[in-house]
Amino acid sequence: MQQLVECVPNFSEGRRQEVIDAIVAAIAAVPGAQVLDVQSDADHNRTVVTFVGEPEAALEGAFQGARRAAELIDLDQHRGEHPRMGATDVIPFIPVRGVSMDDCVALARRLGQRIGDELAIPVYLYAKAASRPERESLPAIRKGQYEGIRDLIGNDPAHEPDFGPRRMGPAGATAVGARPFLIAFNVYLNTADVEIAKKIAKTMRFTSGGLRYVQAMGLLVEGQAQVSMNLTDFRQTALHTVVEMVRREAARYGALITRSELVGMLPQQALLDAACWYLQLDGFTADQVLENRLVGPP
Amino acid sequence: MQQLVECVPNFSEGRRQEVIDAIVAAIAAVPGAQVLDVQSDADHNRTVVTFVGEPEAALEGAFQGARRAAELIDLDQHRGEHPRMGATDVIPFIPVRGVSMDDCVALARRLGQRIGDELAIPVYLYAKAASRPERESLPAIRKGQYEGIRDLIGNDPAHEPDFGPRRMGPAGATAVGARPFLIAFNVYLNTADVEIAKKIAKTMRFTSGGLRYVQAMGLLVEGQAQVSMNLTDFRQTALHTVVEMVRREAARYGALITRSELVGMLPQQALLDAACWYLQLDGFTADQVLENRLVGPP
Numbered sequence: 001m002q003q004l005v006e007c008v009p010n011f012s013e014g015r016r017q018e019v020i021d022a023i024v025a026a027i028a029a030v031p032g033a034q035v036l037d038v039q040s041d042a043d044h045n046r047t048v049v050t051f052v053g054e055p056e057a058a059l060e061g062a063f064q065g066a067r068r069a070a071e072l073i074d075l076d077q078h079r080g081e082h083p084r085m086g087a088t089d090v091i092p093f094i095p096v097r098g099v100s101m102d103d104c105v106a107l108a109r110r111l112g113q114r115i116g117d118e119l120a121i122p123v124y125l126y127a128k129a130a131s132r133p134e135r136e137s138l139p140a141i142r143k144g145q146y147e148g149i150r151d152l153i154g155n156d157p158a159h160e161p162d163f164g165p166r167r168m169g170p171a172g173a174t175a176v177g178a179r180p181f182l183i184a185f186n187v188y189l190n191t192a193d194v195e196i197a198k199k200i201a202k203t204m205r206f207t208s209g210g211l212r213y214v215q216a217m218g219l220l221v222e223g224q225a226q227v228s229m230n231l232t233d234f235r236q237t238a239l240h241t242v243v244e245m246v247r248r249e250a251a252r253y254g255a256l257i258t259r260s261e262l263v264g265m266l267p268q269q270a271l272l273d274a275a276c277w278y279l280q281l282d283g284f285t286a287d288q289v290l291e292n293r294l295v296g297p298p
Numbered sequence: 299m300q301q302l303v304e305c306v307p308n309f310s311e312g313r314r315q316e317v318i319d320a321i322v323a324a325i326a327a328v329p330g331a332q333v334l335d336v337q338s339d340a341d342h343n344r345t346v347v348t349f350v351g352e353p354e355a356a357l358e359g360a361f362q363g364a365r366r367a368a369e370l371i372d373l374d375q376h377r378g379e380h381p382r383m384g385a386t387d388v389i390p391f392i393p394v395r396g397v398s399m400d401d402c403v404a405l406a407r408r409l410g411q412r413i414g415d416e417l418a419i420p421v422y423l424y425a426k427a428a429s430r431p432e433r434e435s436l437p438a439i440r441k442g443q444y445e446g447i448r449d450l451i452g453n454d455p456a457h458e459p460d461f462g463p464r465r466m467g468p469a470g471a472t473a474v475g476a477r478p479f480l481i482a483f484n485v486y487l488n489t490a491d492v493e494i495a496k497k498i499a500k501t502m503r504f505t506s507g508g509l510r511y512v513q514a515m516g517l518l519v520e521g522q523a524q525v526s527m528n529l530t531d532f533r534q535t536a537l538h539t540v541v542e543m544v545r546r547e548a549a550r551y552g553a554l555i556t557r558s559e560l561v562g563m564l565p566q567q568a569l570l571d572a573a574c575w576y577l578q579l580d581g582f583t584a585d586q587v588l589e590n591r592l593v594g595p596p
Contacts, residue, residue: 275573280555
């Protein structure tokens with residue numbers, strides 16, 4: 001199976017379509033980089049690009065996108081609702097298939113070095129690639145935004161970048177990191193009582209004693225109680241574990257799951273893991289999936 | 299997603315490695331045809347090749363394999379334990395992804411026409427591609443084998459081929475058809491009592507009143523009762539339906555499922571169907587699997 005990394009760079013431009021198109025084109029021009037999604041928000045004045053490729057293609061695509069963004073976006077002219085510190089604000093690498101988190105951390109470091117050296121943009125490593133515990137959180141790194149960091153970067157030790165110069169040009173600074181794939185997953189109950197969904201969410205979520213890689217809240221959606229969750233590391237806290245725990249909690253309140261939904265995409269492995277758990281397929285390997293045996297272009 | 303057809307031609311040669319290699323090479327030389335498996339049996343004197351590709355590549359690969367086999371295999375010289383009627387004995391097309399059974403039936407007809415016209419080999423359409431009900435069964439078509447059919451093909455209306463001449467050369471005749479993917483699936487119980495596995499198998503299998511697309515038998519494997527099954531059309535009788543019915547039947551006898559196993563490969567869809575059923579993912583579509591968005595190399 002081909003190795004696959006997802007990369008989701010965020011650019012500080014959500015209004016000028018020609019700029020967005022030029023950045024996306026720079027990424028898509030890299031052989032092996034496949035752009036899957038482009039989401040622009042005019043109020044945030046920000047664009048999120050999702051692309052995938054083998055590790056080297058992901059690295060090169062991210063670099064080319066960042067280079068083009070530095071040419072076309074001037075942070076001194078940028079206003080938007082979303083916090084930002086750079087033309088390319090943040091670049092996470094996400095393991096999808098056949099690559100480890102360590103591989104993605106290594107990619108982040110190599111990309112950070114290149115952006116620092118070749119584009120003279122200060123780079124902060126974040127999330128799993130962070131070089132200091134206080135830089136694991138992106139909001140903590142971005143505190144003060146472009147204008148605030150620009151004034152501190154030259155002297156404040158806390159603002160010393162991991163790569164690149166200790167000064168900011170109009171392209172600002174970029175956070176580069178690695179993180180697990182995030183799955184947005186909702187479960188609907190056969191009740192209109194949102195309090196049941198809220199109680200279940202409280203039991204499920206990490207911050208109130210629940211599962212380590214689960215964020216959860218209870219909502220009422222079109223008259224139906226919904227437990228809305230983010231699974232922040234499905235390899236550690238699996239989809240089936242989450243569903244069966246919601247099911248048990250719901251039963252406590254006399255409720256049942258009517259259906260669930262995945263918002264957006266997810267790696268094949270997340271569903272294979274669920275199928276194997278329920279079917280009790282000990283010894284199954286992903287290369288038993290016929291499609292995973294295919295190599296090369298059709 | 300790329301359309302994908304599996305093709306599993308059976309050739310009447312399981313001993314001369316250079317002949318086997320030449321046939322496999324003829325298939326693999328077709329752009330887009332990917333050989334996944336080659337199984338030769340010297341006692342049967344027979345080789346089963348598994349390859350996949352888009353529909354046109356599957357058709358061309360099958361034709362090139364049949365052409366080479368007709369050049370290299372002489373049925374007048376062939377002896378083996380497995381019944382056979384042709385150098386290329388049988389060619390089934392199997393829908394894997396993005397193609398229907400009707401598409402595979404159409405492929406079988408086109409291939410049959412080409413083998414008949416260009417190679418002057420009589421072709422019988424079988425299984426889902428059969429032109430007559432009595433030709434759905436391959437053993438019924440192959441009854442009498444090469445020698446017997448050779449003597450009847452010229453005059454007996456029951457032996458009139460669907461394509462090609464009403465006479466056989468040393469390449470014999472070929473059955474060409476379309477059928478669903480077959481999944482070989484075993485379930486192990488926490489008991490050494492094979493009678494429980496046999497009772498469950500009887501309830502499960504079509505021929506004794508069970509599920510339509512299930513063949514089943516009860517075995518004792520390394521001291522553990524096993525329900526051994528073929529799922530002959532997983533789109534109609536699903537993996538999860540089978541597992542949950544085995545689970546319920548086992549409970550009747552005070553037994554539990556300890557694990558299950560898939561023998562060989564299966565299409566991704568079979569496991570996605572199971573994951574969606576258990577997780578209750580109404581509205582899920584296969585293009586939510588990130589890997590399925592990729593174009594070109596999978």
